[in-house]
């Protein structure tokens with residue numbers, strides 16, 4: 001294939017992530033402008049707010065869709081698909097994968113494979129989103145605008161490859177976000193007719209409920225890459241620079257207890273002490289009481305004792 005046609009394949013991979021990936025240079029950390037046009041586009045689409053206005057319903061929908069998808073990202077893409085900290089059925093596994101996929105943060109296998117790589121090489125030069133090697137912006141969004149961050153390393157997610165439905169979601173990773181955007185537009189148009197007192201419509205709900213909600217969700221999620229290895233306190237002397245940070249934990253529903261998480265990634269819970277607010281864990285606990293998920297892995301006794309001893313010795317404050 002000539003250099004001339006490369007851009008066409010980048011465009012094709014907006015729709016089919018597995019298209020001609022053998023031609024990709026998976027070591028290239030050069031910015032790929034074609035690849036990231038949709039990412040730039042969704043940011044520009046937020047400017048539509050100047051034309052569509054605002055309503056309490058659109059704002060509430062935007063916030064609600066943010067929360068439910070943040071839960072799906074942290075609870076399922078991260079704590080389930082990357083770390084297997086609990087069990088669930090094949091149907092629930094798929095449904096939560098679809099919900100998380102609507103966040104536009106690629107497919108479950110890509111997400112889990114990259115994250116497992118991060119844990120293995122945290123803050124070493126191989127870590128593709130370490131702020132200690134590339135700086136804030138690289139760790140925040142540079143790392144996936146290059147070809148090195150694009151392909152799913154299937155060797156790291158062998159345990160999931162047996163599920164064709166997950167491979168499908170991973171391959172056609174823009175399908176769910178696009179369908180979600182269309183459905184939200186349709187909902188807005190429907191409400192415009194059936195419930196005019198809500199004062200919303202298709203374009204307004206599309207901008208608030210999908211574009212803004214998804215962009216905020218994206219930046220909140222990747223703040224764990226760019227900030228949770230820089231800002232906050234280190235309770236455990238881990239091999240990386242991970243931190244515990246209450247503000248990040250609130251924004252990401254519990255992911256801000258990142259130093260805890262790097263000390264013991266195998267527990268469903270990331271806030272170890274009672275005051276370390278971990279909303280995703282409370283949600284997972286509730287799902288386990290409802291029988292949707294089970295066998296949540298706890299923080300082991302020896303890790304809890306280590307945390308307590310360190311807090312006592314260093315007068316650790318949240």
Ligand SMILES: [Zn+2]
Nearest residue numbers: 118122242258
């Ligand atoms: Zn980390």
Ligand SMILES: [Zn+2]
Nearest residue numbers: 082115261265
């Ligand atoms: Zn992790």
